[in-house]
Amino acid sequence: MTDTAASARPPVAARDPRPRRHHGDEFADPYEWMRAKDDARVTAHLEAENAYTDARTAHLEPLREQIFQEIKGRTRETDLSVPTRRGDWWYFSRTVEGQQYGIHCRAPIADPTNWTPPEPTEGETLPGEQVLLDGNLEADGEEFFSLGTFEVSNDARLLLYGVDTDGDERYTLRVRNLDTGETLPDVIDGTFAGASLSPDGRFIVYSTVDDAWRPDTVWLHELGTPTASDQKLFHEPDEKYWVGAGFTRSDRFLVIGLGSSITSEEWLVPADDLRAEPRVVWPRQEGVEYDSEHAIVDGEDVLYILHNDGALDFELVRVPASDPRASREIVIAHQPGQRLLGVSTFRDWGVVGYRRDGIARIGMLDYATSDVREIAFDEPLYSVGTAGNPEWAPPLLRLGYGSFVTPSTVYDYDPATGDLQLRKQQPVLGGYDAADYAQARVWATAHDGVRIPISLVWKRSFGEMGENPRPVHLYGYGSYEHSIEPAFSIARLSELDRGVVFAVAHVRGGGEMGRQWYEDGKLLAKRNTFTDFVDCARHLVDGGYTTPATLVAEGGSAGGLLMGAVANLAPELFAGIVADVPFVDALTTILDPSLPLTVIEWDEWGDPLHDPEVYAYMKSYSPYENVRDGVAYPRILAVTSFNDTRVLYVEPAKWVARLRDVGADALLKCEMVAGHGGVSGRYNAWRERAFELAWLLDVLDLA
Structure with missing residues (x-):
């Protein structure tokens, strides 16, 4: 420490005791006055x-x-994320040396039968590449910038995005016409993160917060109409619960989910009739958590529900979507010590996340047999999860993998063959060798x-x-x-x-x-x-x-x-x-x-x-x-x-x-x-x- 540093004197905070009395106990808090954020x-x-x-x-x-x-x-400052396929486009983000924020882009798919993402060399652009949103331009003049929503409509014409410029996690939603570059007049202030466009691109589903900044209300906004006429889809008055909403990967349902630390509840709304009355999946039961995913098995709409009702480490069941409270078919029984973490459903198979022996794992779920085939990795310590899988019927599953010594790695997994196809590993410049660690x-x-x-x-x-x-x-x-x-x-x-x-x-x-x-x-x-x-x-x-x-x-x-x-x-x-x-x-x-x-x-x-x-x-x-x-x-x-x-x-x-x-x-x-x-x-x-x-x-x- 230098002499200057050693001689620096710390601020002396004023003592202004404020009494706090509860249950017969009194505490005189000398520094509670600091809570007055607007006080000079x-x-x-x-x-x-x-x-x-x-x-x-x-x-x-x-x-x-x-x-x-x-x-x-050690960081490749000008870089490209692995493109993710959705519809007729590859979506990806770029970083550019000297720029703080990512640039969100897309490029058209040349061959619909080819699921191998393009790999441009540094400095190259992809044929037909289009910039959707440049975070550096959006952040110009702001000391803080964060995206809380970024979603393109199914028809690829509209971009919904939400921006926070203060750091208080309150976002302003805007919509951009990607054909013309025009920003639509639909602007919604004070929203929570995670808004969505409806599958037909006509509506925005978003959440707002109460005075305690708790997400408590889900709204439906029709594009081209005043926000004052937005419909309240769901309101949760109980202060213990957060509320949010999103569409199933199948685009069949809007799921309104609410949860406390120990209890959850979900409501379904048909995606083609968003003004319909929400229908509860399972009524809330204190201490019971669950999460549902829609699938179609043998032509029937079903829900795969992960829950802890009488199952400490959770079990997975299947129920008819038309009657979720019908008899539960057990898909993965409760196994003490194997904590089921989540399920993702696709048209042809499901993906189950679970934790065993302190390590997170991924397994492929066969709808017909309910068998789970674990995707194996060699390292004793690692992390793995699904990432970038927006399509309902992909032939490949995108995975993110890494460990303390293995840089972040993107794989595509082929369920038909069990092969892992390396798409990209985070470059670490300067001669990094994992064997040195x-x-x-x-x-x-x-x-x-x-x-x-x-x-x-x-x-x-x-x-x-x-x-x-x-x-x-x-x-x-x-x-x-x-x-x-x-x-x-x-x-x-x-x-x-x-x-x-x-x-x-x-x-x-x-x-x-x-x-x-x-x-x-x-x-x-x-x-x-x-x-x-x-x-x-x-x-x-x-x-x-x-x-x-x-x-x-x-x-x-x-x-x-x-x-x-x-x-x-x-x-x-x-x-x-x-x-x-x-x-x-x-x-x-x-x-x-x-x-x-x-x-x-x-x-x-x-x-x-x-x-x-x-x-x-x-x-x-x-x-x-x-x-x-x-x-x-x-x-x-x-x-x-x-x-x-x-x-x-x-x-x-x-x-x-x-x-x-x-x-x-x-x-x-x-x-x-x-x-x-x-x-x-x-x-x-x-x-x-x-x-x-x-x-x-x-x-x-x-x-």
Whole structure:
């Protein structure tokens, strides 16, 4: 650290205690005043925090620039995605060196019988290529740009797209005539992501949000008519449920889906009669989740429904679409330990996603026999899923594949032969060789005897794991049954090539090991998430993989809650902690039903507003309220966004102020025009990651 950085003084946040009283407990919150987003004091404080962070990290600017150039230098900046066939066109996107955003294009199909996508060389365009939307032109003059909807009509004449220029995940929908380039007068403001054009191209189906920013209403807009006359297709008054809608791949039905964390319900509307009354598939039943897909088997419209009614890890059944509550034909029976994740239906076969032994897998479903043929891969750790399959009757299935050491790869799978046809692997410039790196899985033992998987990736030239202590970057999440997959990262190479081992602690609360894994890390079992992470860190230290002086932890959003909790539980185990958009003032947020997402979140965390046991339990782990005096905290970097609607900026701002009260070395970086996903634009994102990695390497004494 330079003398200038060492002499920089942190902002001192004003203490203005606001009492909070629940269930006989009173908490005087000194920094709750920061929640007033429009208060000039708040903006001034955040700007002062940014200035302090800039001063404290100024000495890392050369390293940040070096890492940014490494990311940039390994990336083919001018590139083309693998074209996806839909109708009479190949659809794809381009990136161009020096430009932040993708350019969405299409080219006509020359031979309808040929499903092999074209492969133009760098700088070439395809015959008849047409630019549909250039993100760089759309973003001109904006500090933030994000697409929430991008869809072409079945007749290939119209483009529906939705743009967010603030980062608050509220999109303005527009329609472009692709024959003339004209933008139609139909403009719909304030929509949620994921709008759709009807199969006949006459209507837009979109969702809007309530005052708590919960998607609660589905609308039908007829092109060429005023938005004031849009028809309300569905409204969900229960604050626990989100609502969305989309068309089946077969184009036979509009599916209106609503769900909480533990309960779901779907309604069908005939795609050729969108003003008809929606018809429920299965009435909601507390604790039962399901998802339906339409297929045609032996000439009959059927629904394949994945559900957990009496099946913890889910089962797959088939029912008549005309009477979904009729007798269920079991297609894939419940198998404890094999978590069924989803089903996609096509005209001739289905695709089933499932997780076994902590690895996501893909299998082909035979409609006639209900047999599932797994698509096999050789690596011990990998991730795979379907991607880019809009057609109802394709002869090939598009897959995305990768691992910690294998760059993102696109395959076309031939169900008739079982062959995988390589279409493209993410280019990694600069002589990357996967053989120079290794990945493995080890197991830690938790306090209650449960074995917790830890995934590791490292560069072989620094020695094999366990030979000597190494710097380790330990990542964790552990909420919402979300699994951290073994995925490749170009940016990660900048730390691996400096000798850092990247590790993922697959703690309870995630979904890596099945539904019970999730259940054992939520509600009144949430502490397992935090203690699992601590036990994983201890395993790496006790096993000689690393030392507390060379161990840095990272997590974002709900994983940021994990970071705040482990900082309080075991500060001695970590040299530093990176917390991205961290949910560190959890109790305050979950107590306020007027805030975005709060009521929905009660299924995940519990309801502390009405349940004193939940209140006491959450108060026992909420990071902000459990910062302790007399503790030597690790160095902490908290990164947030002013316009984040999922985890408000106020949470990390309050947390950092409280950490400073007890002498912790904590930095706050607040993006003033961004949302939950951070800054927009690929170069901006690379610089943001370079900032975090430079700080991390500085903590590990590798700067």
